[in-house]
Amino acid sequence: MITGINGRALDSPAALAEVMRKLAVGASVRLNVYREGQRREVVYTLPERPLLPSDVSEGRTLSPAGGRARAPGSTDPAGPRPGDGA
Secondary structure, three states: OEEEEOOEEOOOHHHHHHHHHOOOOOOEEEEEEEEOOEEEEEEEEOOOOOOOHHHOOOOOEOOOOOOOOEOOOOOOOOOOOOOOOO
16 A cells, blocks of 8 residues: 655545646656555656557547557558558
8 A cells, every 4th residue: 555655645535636746757756655564665667658548539549559540541641551451
């Protein structure tokens, strides 16, 4: 259980929300953790969140890594790409 972040006690949902709004990708955070009867402090670097299907507008598709999202059936101005099935 995480009981604090960067020295701030997480004693309410509002406290958690306030701390989370101030965090950024790549930042190192100090987590106060209670686990198996012991309190510990852990330093963790926040990774970039992966792209999720809900991040893409309706009617668009996800392309493989390095690709771009585009509407189904649309043509790519750069021409066909491997795996386009055209």
